[in-house]
Amino acid sequence: MTPPGLDTACRLADPDAAYRLLVEAHRGLSDEDSARLNTRLVLILANQVGDPGVLREALALARQAGSAPSVHPSR
Template identity: 70%
Template sequence: MTEPSLLAREARFADPDAAYRLLAEAHRDLDERESAALNARLVLILANQIGDLAVLREAVALARQAR
């Protein structure tokens, strides 16, 4: 039996397309290095917002298997 997921797997944005556009727009006019740095800062900010190591661990595992 698998453990229950700690992550919300369903869409949680009222307008997912707007959320996607916001993230895409944040990268406009950035070169590859600047874009990677923005992503790194955003990951750290959102990881802190989560504030739960078990949830973060599950998110990292899910992101790694999506390669």
């Protein structure tokens, strides 16, 4: 069913719960520690993806989405 390549449909049964997991993992960390945690997480997830083609597509999407106007941090 899943098309080959990057799947941008929602694959999480409960996206809010997944988002909360991420937020909770960073609670209480310094900004530097948050960046380190995220970096380790990216490597873990890249390995889980396991397909360099998919990883390349994911990187392209991340770059392209980053060119949208960003929200100013509220503090």
